[in-house]
Amino acid sequence: MRIPENKAKERGKSINLALSERGLSALRATDLGLDKIILKASVPMHARMVHVGDKQMSQAYSVNGEHINAVDRARLNDLLLDAAEKFENVTIYFDHRLNMIDFDKNVMTIQTGAGDNITTVKHYADLIVGADGAYSRTRGQMMRRMRMDYEQIYIDTGYCELSMPPLIDEQGQAQFALDPNHLHIWPRHTFMLIALPNPDRTFTCTLFMPFEMFDQITTEEKLMDLFTTYFPDAIPLIGQSRLIRDYFTNPRGSLISVKSSPHHLDGRSVIIGDAAHAMVPFYGQGMNCGFEDIEVLHQVLDRHGITPVTTKNQRKLLEKALTDYSNTRVKDAHAICDLAMYNHYEMRSAVTSYRYLARKKIEGWIHLMAPRLVVPLYTMVSFSTLPYSKAIERWHKQNFWLNVVLGTTGLATLTGLTGLLLSKQHNRDIIHSVIESVWKIFK
Amino acid sequence: MRIPENKAKERGKSINLALSERGLSALRATDLGLDKIILKASVPMHARMVHVGDKQMSQAYSVNGEHINAVDRARLNDLLLDAAEKFENVTIYFDHRLNMIDFDKNVMTIQTGAGDNITTVKHYADLIVGADGAYSRTRGQMMRRMRMDYEQIYIDTGYCELSMPPLIDEQGQAQFALDPNHLHIWPRHTFMLIALPNPDRTFTCTLFMPFEMFDQITTEEKLMDLFTTYFPDAIPLIGQSRLIRDYFTNPRGSLISVKSSPHHLDGRSVIIGDAAHAMVPFYGQGMNCGFEDIEVLHQVLDRHGITPVTTKNQRKLLEKALTDYSNTRVKDAHAICDLAMYNHYEMRSAVTSYRYLARKKIEGWIHLMAPRLVVPLYTMVSFSTLPYSKAIERWHKQNFWLNVVLGTTGLATLTGLTGLLLSKQHNRDIIHSVIESVWKIFK
Numbered sequence: 001m002r003i004p005e006n007k008a009k010e011r012g013k014s015i016n017l018a019l020s021e022r023g024l025s026a027l028r029a030t031d032l033g034l035d036k037i038i039l040k041a042s043v044p045m046h047a048r049m050v051h052v053g054d055k056q057m058s059q060a061y062s063v064n065g066e067h068i069n070a071v072d073r074a075r076l077n078d079l080l081l082d083a084a085e086k087f088e089n090v091t092i093y094f095d096h097r098l099n100m101i102d103f104d105k106n107v108m109t110i111q112t113g114a115g116d117n118i119t120t121v122k123h124y125a126d127l128i129v130g131a132d133g134a135y136s137r138t139r140g141q142m143m144r145r146m147r148m149d150y151e152q153i154y155i156d157t158g159y160c161e162l163s164m165p166p167l168i169d170e171q172g173q174a175q176f177a178l179d180p181n182h183l184h185i186w187p188r189h190t191f192m193l194i195a196l197p198n199p200d201r202t203f204t205c206t207l208f209m210p211f212e213m214f215d216q217i218t219t220e221e222k223l224m225d226l227f228t229t230y231f232p233d234a235i236p237l238i239g240q241s242r243l244i245r246d247y248f249t250n251p252r253g254s255l256i257s258v259k260s261s262p263h264h265l266d267g268r269s270v271i272i273g274d275a276a277h278a279m280v281p282f283y284g285q286g287m288n289c290g291f292e293d294i295e296v297l298h299q300v301l302d303r304h305g306i307t308p309v310t311t312k313n314q315r316k317l318l319e320k321a322l323t324d325y326s327n328t329r330v331k332d333a334h335a336i337c338d339l340a341m342y343n344h345y346e347m348r349s350a351v352t353s354y355r356y357l358a359r360k361k362i363e364g365w366i367h368l369m370a371p372r373l374v375v376p377l378y379t380m381v382s383f384s385t386l387p388y389s390k391a392i393e394r395w396h397k398q399n400f401w402l403n404v405v406l407g408t409t410g411l412a413t414l415t416g417l418t419g420l421l422l423s424k425q426h427n428r429d430i431i432h433s434v435i436e437s438v439w440k441i442f443k
Numbered sequence: 444m445r446i447p448e449n450k451a452k453e454r455g456k457s458i459n460l461a462l463s464e465r466g467l468s469a470l471r472a473t474d475l476g477l478d479k480i481i482l483k484a485s486v487p488m489h490a491r492m493v494h495v496g497d498k499q500m501s502q503a504y505s506v507n508g509e510h511i512n513a514v515d516r517a518r519l520n521d522l523l524l525d526a527a528e529k530f531e532n533v534t535i536y537f538d539h540r541l542n543m544i545d546f547d548k549n550v551m552t553i554q555t556g557a558g559d560n561i562t563t564v565k566h567y568a569d570l571i572v573g574a575d576g577a578y579s580r581t582r583g584q585m586m587r588r589m590r591m592d593y594e595q596i597y598i599d600t601g602y603c604e605l606s607m608p609p610l611i612d613e614q615g616q617a618q619f620a621l622d623p624n625h626l627h628i629w630p631r632h633t634f635m636l637i638a639l640p641n642p643d644r645t646f647t648c649t650l651f652m653p654f655e656m657f658d659q660i661t662t663e664e665k666l667m668d669l670f671t672t673y674f675p676d677a678i679p680l681i682g683q684s685r686l687i688r689d690y691f692t693n694p695r696g697s698l699i700s701v702k703s704s705p706h707h708l709d710g711r712s713v714i715i716g717d718a719a720h721a722m723v724p725f726y727g728q729g730m731n732c733g734f735e736d737i738e739v740l741h742q743v744l745d746r747h748g749i750t751p752v753t754t755k756n757q758r759k760l761l762e763k764a765l766t767d768y769s770n771t772r773v774k775d776a777h778a779i780c781d782l783a784m785y786n787h788y789e790m791r792s793a794v795t796s797y798r799y800l801a802r803k804k805i806e807g808w809i810h811l812m813a814p815r816l817v818v819p820l821y822t823m824v825s826f827s828t829l830p831y832s833k834a835i836e837r838w839h840k841q842n843f844w845l846n847v848v849l850g851t852t853g854l855a856t857l858t859g860l861t862g863l864l865l866s867k868q869h870n871r872d873i874i875h876s877v878i879e880s881v882w883k884i885f886k
Contacts, residue, residue, distance in 0.1 A: 135587075144578075147597035147699075148595075148597075149595065149596050149597060150593070151593070151595075152591075152593050154590035254590050256590075
């Protein structure tokens with residue numbers, strides 16, 4: 001049920017989301033076929049397309065052909081709301097703000113309306129689950145009652161959304177302006193442009209830049225200078241007038257990273273999603289991690305034999321279960337927040353470094369040969385449900401051994417090459433062919 | 444002026460404060476003689492007195508005889524209020540809660556009263572200075588408007604206050620139960636007891652323990668077991684019945700460390716004291732740092748030529764000044780928060796380690812010989828107004844050189860001793876006398 005009934009579906013932020021395995025796994029677990037429904041509304045992205053100069057380099061997300069999925073935030077919201085309101089015991093309230101929570105009675109004070117026309121309602125819940133975002137009121141109310149460790153960090157980078165329309169081909173058909181099965185990136189070290197495909201053949205572009213740069217680019221001329229210098233191939237695709245309109249009309253978003261510990265208060269409430277762990281968007285894991293929270297929470301409740309039936313005795317049982325939940329989930333949330341922050345650097349810069357690319361190639365190549373020996377970090381994060389903290393732990397171990405192996409191999413190769421160099425012309429030809437084959441591996 | 448006029452002076456938390464140079468410097472700068480007034484109401488503490496077994500070890504705070512000053516929080520509040528209300532343009536409101544701030548107009552909404560009898564008043568200020576403590580509402584309101592980095596960490600240790608009455612001597616006179624010119628510590632690694640003197644010849648004791656231990660010690664028997672095992676000399680001084688009464692009546696306090704950055708919002712508001720940087724109490728710097736904030740803020744405002752006269756043009760000027768303030772003050776606040784956290788470890792444990800004590804002795808000894816070469820960290824923090832961040836920087840440099848010198852000296856001594864050992868009996872006597880003189884230095 002929806003209150004008010006005639007509530008028009010609201011558009012949220014228009015930024016695109018990248019749905020990957022953790023999110024899909026949670027959707028699958030609902031047994032409503034939600035994974036399939038949402039995949040149908042999304043566009044698969046198999047690789048990053050890195051734009052450098054007038055070149056485009058495709059960098060596959062996985063050597064096994066796995067892909068992530070671009071999905072429009074508003075469309076996703078609608079699909080989830082449609083699914084939720086089919087349940088008789090679910091009531092969806094719009095335009096209701098949480099004001100405060102009395103945790104002694106587990107009663108929420110909720111307000112609706114504005115100005116002189118504010119109505120206050122009180123609502124009891126056995127368990128209050130706060131999924132109210134990075135600026136969570138539930139979290140704020142919990143923090144007044146308990147010793148919660150909390151950290152929020154804003155990065156210096158802001159963002160502005162731009163839109164890229166379809167190209168109209170000779171038959172008058174709308175076509176994607178760029179390869180649609182890619183997440184496009186224009187990495188420029190301290191700033192970057194990205195573009196994600198939509199099913200309607202448009203791209204949603206996001207310009208990430210230090211706020212300082214936003215503050216400096218205040219005229220159409222300066223904006224066109226920036227794009228002519230750094231993103232020349234994007235200008236005809238976006239269109240100059242649309243670019244200027246979007247840049248000067250759309251708001252500048254800021255990016256916050258939030259960590260909290262624990263995620264629960266006694267057996268009374270728990271925060272999930274951004275309310276517990278907002279992250280910068282550079283690993284495409286914010287939504288996936290939030291959905292996974294729900295799957296993990298359900299697993300923990302099941303393990304403790306907690307059913308939705310209200311009993312007075314459940315408060316103690318709930319406390320045990322939620323303590324378990326925080327004990328596993330806090331460290332995973334911290335891990336993915338850190339990874340997302342690290343990927344900010346990787347997306348802006350490292351994707352253009354040969355050392356980085358060579359290493360990725362080697363990692364992927366070993367993974368292909370021995371899939372259980374080395375699993376690339378991106379694969380563990382995006383294409384598996386291995387807990388984030390375990391993924392990082394494994395990554396560190398792999399890196400150690402990879403460095404040993406590469407070090408040893410490097411040393412052996414160097415010794416061999418030196419030996420060969422010191423001998424005859426015949427051997428120089430061998431060296432040449434060795435270098436050539438190595439080059440082929442990396443190409 | 445006080446509102447309400449007949450407001451009885453309220454007692455705050457009864458925990459004692461240690462006033463040292465930074466606090467005194469700020470009080471001196473008021474030109475009201477406040478430093479002298481408050482020193483008169485305090486008890487000088489020249490050293491730590493470490494209680495181990497049935498021994499007491501006095502560890503001077505300074506080789507130059509400098510001391511810190513124990514002052515009762517409620518008494519200090521009274522003296523400061525008395526001084527403030529002498530100014531005609533100062534109005535002190537009691538029982539008024541800040542509800543929200545409209546930063547567009549710099550208008551605060553303040554509430555007074557309770558239940559059905561709440562009155563709301565609005566108040567404009569050119570500059571809103573939030574000195575409203577670790578759980579600052581001003582800070583919360585600022586965070587809704589700006590990108591403030593923020594961190595709060597609770598340590599696992601809680602505290603409970605106990606009181607130690609005076610001893611009555613043979614003449615019927617009240618006497619301090621312990622040496623009054625010391626801060627007494629019973630360090631027990633994961634927990635500790637401390638005692639600070641009051642002018643009325645009582646001591647205020649604080650028991651710091653992990654919350655887990657508080658949760659376990661739930662009976663009089665367990666409490667007496669704890670004290671008999673770890674603080675036997677304190678039992679007769681506090682008195683068994685008073686100990687039991689205080690432990691089971693007084694609340695358990697929790698300890699929070701807060702960092703924020705920046706400390707200001709445009710030219711509109713600034714937070715100082717615990718509102719900007721709450722710290723754990725183990726360096727005795729919380730109040731001193733807060734007072735220093737005010738002195739530094741005044742210096743910055745003076746440097747920018749800002750006077751209390753309201754002009755429309757001051758908002759931009761204020762913004763520049765407050766940016767300057769945050770730029771210097773944030774790193775100093777972070778530095779002392781970190782030091783306070785580190786001192787938690789030092790007070791509970793290190794003060795009983797011979798390595799720690801030997802090092803302190805050497806540091807103090809070099810400082811005495813060459814006061815400008817090496818200054819002990821405690822001296823820089825408590826007996827100077829060198830910015831905290833600079834104090835830490837200098838400390839790191841000193842440590843590096845001290846390690847080099849001690850390492851070299853150690854090596855030379857070892858070489859010399861080995862050489863001597865390899866030669867005759869005569870030389871063994873020399874070694875003996877060398878060891879004896881070294882021992883004397885450390886004693």
